[in-house]
Amino acid sequence: MLRTRVRAGPIAGLVLSIVAAALFTLIHVGDLLVSAYQPELGELAPTTLRSPYTPRPAMDVEGVPEAAIPSHVNFTIPRGQLLDPDSPGHRTAVAMAKMRRPPSLVGTLGVFLIFFTLSMTLTSYLRKFGQNRLRLVRAQIGLFVAMGLMMLGSKLLLLFTPLPEFWIPLAAVPLWVATSFDRRTGFIVTVVLAFCVATLMRFDMLLLSVLLVRGMATILLYLDRKHPKHMLSAGVFGGLSTAALFVAMMVTIEGRFDVLADLKDPMQSRLLACLGGGVLSGVIGMMFRSPAERLMGNVPRERLLDLTDLEQPLLKKMMKDAPGSWEHSRAMANLAEVATSAIGGDALLTRVGAYYHDLGKSVQCKYFVENLGPGEKSPHDDLEPDVSADAIMAHVVLGTRILREGNIPEPVVEFAYTHHGTQLVEYFWNQCKAQGNPRRLDESHFRYPGMKPQTKETAILMLVDSIEAASRTVDNPDREKFETMVQRILFMKLKAGQLDESGLDMADLSIVVNRVVDMLVNMNHHRIKYQWQAEQAEQFGVPSEVMQRRSAPEIEVRDTSVESVFPGPTEAEDGEPPEDGSTEQPPPGSTSKRSLRSVR
Template sequence: MLHKGLFKMKKPKPIPRQIVIKIAIGIITCLVLTSIIYVGKVPYGRQPQVGDISNRTIYAPFDFSYSAGTDIEKTEELKKAVSLGVKDIYDMDINIYDNVAQNIKSLFVTAKNLKNMQEVGLDDKVERLKTADKFSLTDGTLRSLLQSEELNKAEPNILNRTNEFFGQGIISQEEKENLVERGKNVITIRNLVAQVELSIDVKNLKTLDEFKQQLADAFDESFSSDKKFRSAISEVATKSLVPNLRYNEIETSSRREKVVAAVPIQKKMEDVKRDELIIQRGERLTPIHVAKLEVLRSTSLEGQRFFLSILGIGLVVFALVIITSFYFAYYEPKIYSNDRHLLLISFILIALTATGKAISLSKAPNYLIPIASGPMIIALLLGARPAIVIAITLSFLTGLLVGGKFDLALIFLVGSIVGIYAIKGTRRRSRLLTAGVLTGIANSLCVIGLGILNNLESEIILSNSSFVLLNGIIVGIFLTGTLHLFESLFQITTNITLLELADPNNPLLKELILKAPGTYHHSLIVGNLAEAACETIGANGLLARVGAYYHDIGKVEKAEYFVENQPIMESQHDKLAPSMSSLIIISHVKEGLEKAKKAGLNRALIDFIEQHHGTGLIHYFYQRALESVEDLDKLEEQGFRYPGPKPQTKETAIVHLADSVEAASRTLKKPTPTNLEELVRRIINNKFIDGQLDECELTLKDLNVIAATFAKVLTGVYHARIEYPPEKEKTEA
């Protein structure tokens, strides 16, 4: 039978928190840098202007068409087409029907009244009816109206028919023929009273003759009994009809002018094929070049090309961040293992890229981007080698930022490297401004050289070199004003701050001098020993010296319990048990940490206070305790050891050794060079055997060099002096 656990899935090991933090910093840096570079970015540089000089050669990446100017002929054709597309406007005159209706009513009222007058003869009635006739009717028509029995029926019939025909619109035969001749198939008829517009086919428009025929047919059906009367009322109706559609030339022209004015200027389009040359580097832009570049810029912001543009920037940024990360992981493990240092680098990259973007989007010249400030800050806080790597990364990012101007990237790289070496070993803040000026000079020389190579005009070269010189001065001022802020934010101490902390007027050192002068003197000698040893093995001597000044500040509270501050032949420990004495001695580390943190001392110096004894054994009181107890098994050595941690860096380890060596050297009755060297090597060997140096990077070779340096410095401290003979007074002979 198979074992139950044979196919049991193993739980995946959780990813260490440190790795997660580093990955997060890298991803966030990539995303932010990509966003900053893309914001406001338009492919193919800034808005092209006629007369500008192209800074690169450009080929068409795809087929496209561009506007080669105004196509006047096509524009006029389009205007003519839209003008013809506007229908002729005919207004329907409502007043015509109203007048006609009034005349018809007046005619029939008069006719009815005359018909009822029996005493008046027919001829006289006809003459009287002519006064109400507005249609010039014949006498026969008037007689028929006066003699008909259907007069009452005729009036509404005629009114209805004429109203219907006037409502349809009546056009003159001449006007209709004119429309046909001009090729007008449709017109617009407006009824201004009803506020209605209708589009009517010209062939459906009816003239007077067509309506007259309809009237004749209609009256034949309505008044079939009396032929003369039908003829009479037909004449009344037909003579009342007049054209009521009037051509509105003003409105028609106004509408045509509006549509013609709205016609956009037509561009003359020319085709460009893929890989066709757009412009050569150094060539002056013409209107044709500008038109082609505008199409490339706008097309590159659309759809898939927009995505590809972001992807391209992201890949370049990712490659730069990855390469930089690999460098720090393999060649700067101390920096890579410190998340604060990685955040500092990320902040520098993002802040300067954002500053560069802001300047590039403004009217200010790109030569004012203060790229050198980033590598110089890194050089001051982390060292020259990582600073050079950051300078390379930032220079590439700047070239990408300003649209592929890698000659500008070269200028900034040269200036940054000069700035890095100009601040090497800087111990005064005034040196930062000098380094900024040197950076500006280096930038200026580079600008002049590239300007000559590119055959630029002398005025342009002078202007650009002035800008980069100003850039260097700005960088120097920026470093002077913000260095302390970076030190505080990222808990890193520079040589400048270390020298300021070495001032005896510093409150902590001043208190040490006043309350524990012996300890202060001891710290000075330890500092000298540590600095000399550090410089021989390539460690930070200044950091070790200043760390040594502060390593024993915890003794201030109980200074009288430490031998260097006690009167000769008198000790506070004579009255105390060894275990109590041991606690008092050990407590100076804890009290020193509290005082340092309260004073806001940098972490780099706090490490010296915490680690300068490691987990070492207090031999003197441990031996006294061994002598005073009967059961040695009950005495725990751990109670007589410092809490640690052991020294973690070369500098703290050297101070740890120097502290012990200096204290032990005072016990030698004959501090000869031989005795001093023997003492130094014995103490260092004991520390090595006790494991106090296990967690630092000191090698056996380093320890040998340190021992020789300690012996040399102590020989100088305890040098012999000749004994001067006593002065004798002269006696008189």
């Protein structure tokens, strides 16, 4: 039985949500459990003391409410600063910190329920609406680990640095998600993670708004997901958007915002923090892109490019042991890559999957007709149909084993055990029935042991595998014949239910069919035959008029001999025949009197 990647069901989602909520809760209340972090007046602050932004009316010196102007309660006391007992702000900060120590059971349970609700929302979305790759347990665990690391990093920034909370680089995680999966999931992760991080500042609504807008703007402006440098530009634009939002919110809430006063102290500037947080998100996203993709079960682009190197030992093994299968895989790679790119899939992953999917054929290469030489006898001629079917189906299991032993990434291995799905080896099943089925076998003995394609990329490879092989059997190929052949194969896969779990919709299939047909027509284009080919064909009995329709145009040959440049009377011009009496002209290709000039 093949070992395949595990998908997350409702129970797995519940367990994962409980574990994630427990982890986030520990990060949230962890500092409250350390007695050394409790602040005391007259001592140095063990951690940075902060309060959430809380607007309130502040009265003037005479205490007249009508003269009140908008203000807010918000303070940041850096770690290591002396807590002055005579300072009202310090006394307030210490009092607020002590109110939370030790954390109450009810309060901790409330925080846990918040995180559990957010986690369940995310896992439910991934299970019902996410890509098939997002429904894998590995991908969801990696996603929650990335979110937990961002929570931990945010907590450390708040506890041990004097920087404004707007420096939190939350948008890095959605950037990784958008790179590995899609933008839509990146938006959902932004919302969930922003609420989780905002709880660290007791649901600071200003911080929540900044994180939400920065994350969404960064994902929206992340235009090219193939190149890491675009993460930085997306982060810069996300930071600019957040800075504009912050100024607008301050003017709306307080009625004014003094930009120059805010910029006097760059380390405490909230405006610079809004901008810098976006830039920092892009930098972190770019620096840790490859580890983050691996964490979420994806294959980094650099690794995929490395796997396309034809010097890879596994590819060299296939070229040597199963050259026919290798040429089939290369042709498939061109078709599948174009089709996948047309629907917005991972074209490079599909190409790599095409290269490696049939590696199992290198073990018993002679059981596959493409590896037999001219006139070579097939070993199937001496085998029973069920034994032949076993030999054919074995390449799926063997290929999967070889790839895993070769440390090939699992998303690439998936192409090996899904490219035939659970299809029936019809040729040998029909042969078995024609022989009367003496062993009373059923269809299950002739079905591949793999699984149906779980992604758009693996489904396209399954289609192209059959299409490329069938295209070699089309006589006098033209577009109409290719369309009929491709549509027939597609209908057979749909009827067998092999594409049910792939995520391909009818719009995708329509695009795939059109692009594959275009590629087949282009691959089977005609070329004109040159004169030497026409002469050779006539020697073998091909009518000359047939070759003339596809022969190359005559190349103009100009005389560049001395006589042509400096003409003078000759015997031929005087009407006298040559001395030998011959009237035959020199051959067009003669190099004694003529040379070819470039044809422009």
